[in-house]
Amino acid sequence: MADFDALNEPAPGLEEVDVVTKYKLAGEMSSRILEKVKAACKAGVKTIELCKLGDDLIEEETAGVYNKKDDDGNLIKKGIAFPTCVSVNNCVCHNSPLESDPEIVIQAGDLVKIDLAVHIDGFIAPVATTVVAGEEGVVTGRKADALMAAYTAAEVALRMIVPGAKTNSITEAIDKVAAAFNCKPIENMLSHQLTQNKINGEKAVIQNPSEQLKKEHKNHEIEVNEVYAIDVLMSTGEGKPKDSEQRTTVFKNSETPYKLKMKASRTFYTEMTKKFSCFPFTLRAFADEKGARLGVTECVKHDVVDEYKILTERDGEFVAQIKLTVLVLPNGNLRCTLHAFDPEKVKSECSLESDETNKELVELLQKQIGTKNKKKKKKAKAKKDASGGDAAAAE
Secondary structure (H helix, E strand, O other): OHHHHHHOOOOOOOOOHHHHHHHHHHHHHHHHHHHHHHHHOOOOOEHHHHHHHHHHHHHHHHOOOOOOOOOOOOOOOEEEEEEEEEEEOOEEEOOOOOOOOOOOEOOOOOEEEEEEEEEEOOEEEEEEEEEEOOOOOOEOHHHHHHHHHHHHHHHHHHHHOOOOOEHHHHHHHHHHHHHHOOOEEOOOEEEEEEEOOEOOOOOEEEEOOOHHHHHHOOOOEOOOOEEEEEEEEEEOOOOOOEEOOOOOOEEEEOOOOOOOOOHHHHHHHHHHHHHOOOOOEEHHHOOOHHHHHHHHHHHHHOOOEEEEOOEEOOOOOOEEEEEEEEEEEOOEEEEOOOOOOOHHHEOOOOOHHHOHHHHHHHHHOOOOOEOOOOOOOOOHHHHHHOOOOHHHHOO
16 A cells, blocks of 8 residues: 555656656657557457557566666566557547457457556556558548547647646637537546656546536646646547446556455455556456456445446447647656657548638647757666666657
8 A cells, every 4th residue: 555655745746857767768668569559450350459469568668677676675666557448439448358358359440549558666658549440541531530630639738738828728729629620529538637656637638528527627727847648539429428338347446445345355456456556457457357357346336446437439430539648847848658640641621720710729730849858967867777778768
């Protein structure tokens, strides 16, 4: 439970060079792994195979860095901050199937969303992209509209998340982009602030809020040295998802105290706290999947875990996702993860430029956002602590 105790203490921020290095290292890993999973996303491949590939690559890459113990004899924790999810066509998010689930085989032309996150010492770098399986030419039609809406909105948000900006203004900009491509943002999706060991921080940009959330959601102000996961999901439908009939497989420890009655539940809880701490996980990662399915039931009933339910749009609609991590640094924003999306391979009949009222957003997109610090800083301590070439590459 030490990780949860640490959440009550002020988390180290981007003012510390070592923190920036860890974010960038995690971001480079996330980006590389996303590219590899994307390359494997072909017709005939099962979604579970892609999910396993992503998770295995995260474990493999993170195992090669920060392997020296600290002064207290402890190793830095690193690994999966969010399990790889592969959601197809009208499935919105959180599809990370188990071996016992019905097979989902990707077909040529499917719109496939790949979502994952790496952490180094609790500093999280989420990333997601959308690809059309088996498409070698230019993507057109409504798939193209959803893809360009998600990509454009994410790039706009990336440039608007600056010190002094209000989160509601970013919400409004996302709505404008969606309208330009005749799409709808998926209702109530959040782009969370990230802090050490916390994937859903206090501040968040909400997209397409319901009337209830409009009343409840705070209009936060962005501050320097904050980190955000910009998560944009665009639909060709109404943008009002429903719970899927597929069972939920991704959960997170809610830290809600409850005395579990069933032995299977207690076994599940012990393994969960030991292996996954405060990060989301998939039941597939448990040694005994059948036992985990049984044990999680009581935990869900008594809010011991949070569920990441699989959501779906209406049949026949398409949902596209782009997610990236941004560091709000004093000398400008830093794009921490690369979403592996190429807009040159997508041709939508719609555009942001077609409406004069979007002129400011069009101009905003001309602003370049770097992937490296503008101001060079020495990271001698970070190099000394990290092992392997990735830490140096993160500079």
